[in-house]
Amino acid sequence: MSIFDSIRKTGFRRGPKRILGGLAGGIAASIGWNVWIVRLVVLLSFLLPVLGWVAYAIAWALTPWQDGSIPVARWLGRR
Template identity: 60%
Template sequence: MDKFFDALRSTNFRRGPGRWVGGIAGGIAAHFGWDPILVRIGVLLSFLLPVVGIGAYVVAWLLLPWQDGSIPLEKLISGNRR
């Protein structure tokens, strides 16, 4: 599993430093150079789709690294040993 989490860290996707809620929209906006407000509106609109919007957000929340490189799913699995 370490290789999987290391691969996630090497993608250069990080949660946004000026985050609201989980920082997912801010991280996507920062990575692609988009306006964070527009990405946040897009994320909120995706929540109108049953399961897809919220499900994708939860998966992204579990897998996208924080600014320090820590990944929530990795912490859950390892019991915060890292």
């Protein structure tokens, strides 16, 4: 079992209501919050020096799309 299979088994996916990467939509769907509140929290995290951007980039690269594909896995040539 690979790390990507473990990530997929969590059930977390990028949200269908996405503007950019879909992370806020996925978080909102999984915790039951309004997607705009989560987007605001994500935007506020970008005010943290480097941390907000780096954390978002890592989460974006490792979070599966609705079809289960993970960007890092695709870059590495794995499904």
